[in-house]
Amino acid sequence: MSIAEIFAKARAEERALLIGCMPAGFPTVDDSIESMIAMHEAGCDVIEVELPYSDPVMDGPVIQKASDIALGRGVRTRDTLRIIEAVAGAGATVVLMTYWNPIEKYGVNAFARDLAAAGATGMITPDLIPDEAAEWIAASDEHRIDRTFLVSPSSTDERIAMTVAQCRGFVYATALMGVTGARTSVSSQAPDLVERVRHANPDMPVGVGLGVGNGAQAAEVAGFADGVIVGSALIRCVLDAPDRATGLSRLRALSAELAEGVRNPAK
Amino acid sequence: MSAPTLPDLSGHFGRYGGRFVPEALVRALDELDAAYRTAKTDPEFQAQFKDLLLNYAGTPSLLYRAERLSARLGAEILLKREDLNHTGAHKVRNVLGQALLAKRMGKPRVIAETGAGQHGVASATAAALLDLECVVYMGETDTERQALNVARMRMLGATVVPVTNGSRTLKDALNEALRDWVASVDTTHYLLGTAAGPHPFPEIVRDFVGGIGIEARQQCLDQLGRLPDAVAACVGGGSNAIGIFHAFVPDESVQLYGFEAGGDGVATGRHAASITGGSSGVLHGARTYVLQDEDGQTVESHSISAGLDYPGVGPEHAWLHDTGRAEYEPVTDAEAMAAFQLLCRTEGIIPAIESAHALAGAARIVPALREELGRTPTIVVNLSGRGDKDVHTAGAYFGILDPVETLVPGENS
Known part of the structure; x- marks a missing residue:
């Protein structure tokens, strides 16, 4: 399913989407495929594959550590494409989250082509703002990849309108001023930011990320957003587990808890 | 298109520069840009900056004619003595400018990244002077290598945060400072240490350190009655180089040379020469x-030089390289250290190892310049910093750190 279709389906069911993030190649290529398929089976509607990068300035310690482990084992951009192919092949809707330099190095148009061929439907670019994205906008149009840019509580209304106009599929609202990582409470800035996006374009689905770590928080965010994005808490299931089997079972359990949460949006 | 009109309004030098940052930082960068535009034309701000440079930092720095070095190299060598500035390097110009700007924006806190600690010390100095809270991010590896600078920063009242991510060096400290800034932009100015990073930093830093070139150019006219044939500087992030180049860019007769850290040699892969x-x-x-x-x-x-040990370079250098206005060449650790020793022995000046790269490069270009000009060339070398901080590294390199035999009274044999 495309991102637009899957958001439309969730809206019809009066629930939010669960978008679960996992770095490609963490802790190994095959393990990351297994983790992502487990997340998909346990209720993640969209699998957000993060391309590991040496200098992830938007990410907190958990994603940094997982990315470092993947890079330390030699994961390559082409492995990320292979992982996407396997996960999409298992029936999951896959989007890629990537910092910009690896894409520029690969070749922007070639990457959009190969990403589409691997079966991803969209790409999130945390350090590429629409102002610098002319080449990406052209390539993603040509290869029909949905583009997700970020909006932040600090964005002006003008920038929100401009950014949302360049998104296709959904827009990623960073719920608080800070890097990724689970928080004990959901930011009060998030509902306001979602409201401002809706004001710019009522039809553009909004995914909210940064800070969600359990079912109750997922339900809370589902109360005002179209998509709940979870990364660090899922990654920690694998990172902190004493062995692979335990990690996978924790990952399934948390995915199921979050999936339950997005189906019971707070009123 | 002449260089002083760049960057364009969106911060591009040709295809270089721009803003590749999380959206969360865009407003802060826009605010900084707007604050800088008004400060640039505000006589009061300019007067404050000028006063601090003159009465606190000790600039204009001397343009010193190095007679004995000149004789050895077969060229007329003029040293721009940024090593004599307060805190011992050109960096004080940038931190004073940015700290004043932070004050002007009403931000009570500044953060900075540092490699060897020089920019951290300079930032802590400016923060103490202007009563700002200061947090410095420093790779854990560097905090161990540069314990004295950590102590200096703490004496000046700054908080030093060791960064344990990635390679635990300058680039990771920069990542961590950016992460802090994403979460703290309302109260915090990021006092970036070089003419790199997202727009408007490359332009702001260039302008704040641009006095180096403006002074050197005027000093050449005053002392020689003409412009030099070449200007040489070391290039890591590139702030001292852009600072001395910028005023000379329109002078087509002046050749500009940037010397990058060639480490063990570019061919070995162990280097910090981003352009070459x-x-x-x-x-x-x-x-x-x-x-x-x-x-x-x-x-x-x-690189043997912590200050040049960075895997990127300011975007204006990338542009000057591509347009051919400036030449960039690598200088190895060994070449730099030979030049380091030469300056110590001929002029009684211990340079920063960074600056020794510029000296080594200047020595290298003499024969070609002499041939091209048909006379003795005049080269201005930016002596961007003093070498006190490098005494340990240089001492180990030259093998002169062996403990001196001490004579204990009354214990002769």
């Missing part, structure tokens, strides 16, 4: 030359 040994990419907020592998992952840099 890297390729175009995006790092830390700008498109520029970057040391990267074939997947665009940043490659660790290597």
Whole structure:
């Protein structure tokens, strides 16, 4: 399913989407495929594959550590494409989250082509703002990849309108001023930011990320957003587990808890 | 298109520069840009900055005619003595300018990244002077290598945060400072240490350190009655180089040379020569030359000089390189250390190892310049910093740190 279709389906069911993030190649290529398929089976509607990068300035310690482990084992951009192919092949809707330099190095148009061929439907670019994205906008149009840019509580209304106009599929609202990582409470800035996006374009689905770590928080965010994005808490299931089997079972359990949460949006 | 009109309004030097940052930072960068535009034309701000430079930092720095070095190199060598500034390097110009700007924006806190600790010490100095809270991010590896500078920063009242991510060096400290800034932009100014990063930093830093070139150019006219044939500077992030180049860019007769850290040699892969040994990419907020592998992952840099040990370079240098206005060449650790020793012995000046790269490069270009001009060339070398901080590194390099035999009274044999 495309991102637009899957958001439309969730809206019809009066629930939010669960978008679960996992770095490609963490802790190994095959393990990351297994983790992502487990997340998909346990209720993640969209699998957000993060391309590991040496200098992830938007990410907190958990994603940094997982990315470092993947890079330390030699994961390559082409492995990320292979992982996407396997996960999409298992029936999951896959989007890629990537910092910009690896894409520029690969070749922007070639990457959009190969990403589409691997079966991803969209790409999130945390350090590429629409102002610098002319080449990406052209390539993603040509290869029909949905583009997700970020909006932040600090964005002006003008920038929100401009950014949302360049998104296709959904827009990623960073719920608080800070890097990724689970928080004990959901930011009060998030509902306001979602409201401002809706004001710019009522039809553009909004995914909210940064800070969600359990079912109750997922339900809370589902109360005002179209998509709940979870990364660090899922990654920690694998990172902190004493062995692979335990990690996978924790990952399934948390995915199921979050999936339950997005189906019971707070009123 | 002449250089002083760049960057364009969106911060581009040709295809380089720009803003490759999380959206969360855009407003802060826009605010900084707007504050800088008004400060630039505000006589009061300019007067404050000028006063601090003159009465606190000790500039204009001397342009010193190095007679004995000149005789050895077969060229007329003029040293721009930025090593004599307060805190011992050109960096004080940038931190004073940015700290004043932070005050002007009403931000009570500044953060900074540092490699060897020089920019951290300079930032802590400016923060103490202007009563700002200061947090400095420093790679854990560097905090161990540069314990004295950590102590200096703490004496000046700054908080030093050791960074334990990635390679635990300058690039990781920069990542961590950016992460702090994403979460603290309302109260915090990021006092970036070099003419790199997202727009408007490359332009702001260039302008604040641009006095180096303006002074040197005027000093040449006053002392020689003409412009030099060449200007040489070391290039890591590139702030001292852009600072001395900028005023000379329109002077076509003046050749500009940037010397990058060649480490063990560019061919070995162990170097920090982003322009001569890297390729175009995006790092830390700008498109520029970057040391990267074939997947665009940043490659660790290597240099004997901590201040040049960075896998990127300011975007204006990338542009000056591509347009051919400036020449960039690598200088190895060994070449730099030979020049370091030569300056110590001929002039009684212990330079920063960074600056020794510029000296080594200047020595290298003499024969070609002499041939091209048909006379003795005049070269201005930016002596960007003093070498006190490098005594340990240089002492170990030259093998002169052996403990001196001490004579204990009454214990003769």
